[in-house]
Amino acid sequence: MKNSPPPLEAQAIVSDGQPAPATRSFRLQVALVFGTLIAITAVALSLVGGDILTKQVRQRTELSLAVVAGNVSRTLASELFSGSVEVLKMAGLQALWTNGLSSPDVGQMLALSKATTPYSSWVGVTDTKGVVRAATDGILLGQNVAQRPWFGAGLAGHFVGDVHPAKLLSKLLPPSASGEPLRFVDFAAPLVVGGQTVGVLGIHGSIDWLSALIDKLLPANAFQREIEVFVFDREGTLLFGPGGKTAPYLAMGQTAPLTVPGNARGPTISVVRWADSREYLTSQQRVLAQSTVSDLGWQVAVREPVELAFLEVQRATQLALAIGLAVAALGALLAWWLAGRVSSNLSSIVRAARDVEAGKDGAEIPLLSSSEELQSLSTSLNRMTRRLQTANQEMEATVRERTAELQEANFKLGQLAQRDPLTGLLNRRGLDAVFKSALAVAHRSGRPLAVAMVDIDHFKRINDQHGHDVGDAVLVALARLIKKRVRQADVVARFGGEEFVVVLPDTNLDGAEQLAQLLVEAVASHEQPPYGRVTISVGVAEASGEATDLTELLQRADAAMYRAKHLGRNQVCR
Secondary structure, three states: OOOOOOOHHHOOEOOOOOEOOOOOOHHHHHHHHHHHHHHHHHHHHHHHHHHHHHHHHHHHHHHHHHHHHHHHHHHHHHHHHHHHHHHHHHHOOHHHHHOOOOOHHHHHHHHHHHHHOOOEEEEEEEEOOOEEEEEHHHOOOOOEOOOOHHHHHHHHOOEEEEEEEOOOOOOOOOOOOOOOOOEEEEEEEEEEEOOEEEEEEEEEEEOOHHHHHHHHHOOOOHHHHOOEEEEEOOOOEEEEOHHHOOHHHHHOOOEOOOOOOOOOOOOEEEEEEOOOOOEEEEEEEEOOOOOOOOOOOOEEEEEEEHHHHOHHHHHHHHHHHHHHHHHHHHHHHHHHHHHHOOOHHHHHHHHHHHHHHHOOOOOOOOOOOOOHHHHHHHHHHHHHHHHHHHHHHHHHHHHHHHHHHHHHHHHHHHHHHOEOOOOOOEOHHHHHHHHHHHHHHHHHHOOOEEEEEEEEOOHHHHHHHHOHHHHHHHHHHHHHHHHHHOOOOOEEEEEEOOEEEEEEEOOOHHHHHHHHHHHHHHHHHOEEOOOEEOOEEEEEEEOOOOOOOHHHHHHHHHHHHHHHHHOOOOOEEO
16 A cells, blocks of 8 residues: 655655755645735724724814814903903993093002903003093003094094004013013093093003913913914914914914805814924814904914824824734734644644743743644744743833833923923922912911012013023023022022012011012122123012912012012012
């Protein structure tokens, strides 16, 4: 009886001693067919799922920008409407104007209005000829403002004026927090007594209020996502840029990136190339005014760089493809395993593979030699298993290392988010957290708590004469000097621009005033080239009552600081 011939792939040696080309066995053919089918199906399903996931992620990203644009739009509309109502209510107090436009009651009312609306830079009353009869801080008192647009419009009726640069007030008011020229939104209304117009009430609101308003409406991760908000006027001219800056964007010719239909009440979203040649996912929406008077035709645009906006989309696509490939690989291995079931000689390999998969100590693929196929297969699987075990150990070590690095980076990022990068002091966010803790201690213990608002006198002049680098050096030097002069328990923060805040635990108003006076004297006596000496104006205020919060306390300290500037600077007011 003749022996049956070995499989074709086992005929591996020819007469010259060289390996002969192997013919694919039945088992290999079965594995290839089923593995290919499983791989194609898995990758196709993953791509379809990835496409669905990609659309969902993009819609979510677009929705987040649309929500920001909508919130800013609605808030701007509300603020403009509130300003228009405020000036109309004040103008309707006929009893107040009966005693004359220059009466003390009028002055008190104007001061109260300015104090209760922090972004009102100037509130004044003129007669019908345009002569200012009463004004906050006495600014422009006795001057004629008949040529100003708000006067003529306010004399004719209720008026809200679009953003414009300061003219008469540019040298009389503190500089803008952004360092750019002062710009105002005007609110005006006629003063009517007994049916006769006797004058005009005008309010100049600083455009700086937009910065604080927008910061509150941005999502928590806006900095990481580089989300920025812009406001344009009816013709698409830029009114407000990130951080209150407009000059850099106007210099590059930036206008409204999208054309919003006149009847559109919702956002228009698209990928747009802006003037800086970068592409951004942009959501633009009209500010839907709450009244005809307050309808200035503003438009809000919120942008996020495409590479960041769609980063999650890219990751989702890559993840879906990776899952498909992983499933395909597992499918191919499964097909190979099923094909191996045809031969009982593969049982030992299967059992060993299960031991390896279960992670048993010492488990490995046995080396079989019953055929060239099995020998090759068992050897390859044995080596692959060892490599996978080694790679898995290395991967786990790498994951632990990367996790530790990520935790450390997140901690440092949290610290940076609460620190001013120039001076190293706390910023407004960090100040909020510290103040809440200090206020809670003060309320609990009944001990006093005060704050000091510090502002550099004529800081704009330093920037103009010596440049912003020198201006930065002044800020850093002042920060060091304040930190050196206060107690260890006191907290120093940079509030914005050239303003600093000092939180003084266990300090009443008298103590705060004494400390502030020492700071004023120390700064005035300190000289450093190239800018020489600078002076500061300081306002101090003490927390009073359970309901005191940081905003209210800083407003009082800020008002005191501006009084110090009005009285000649280089001094303290309480």
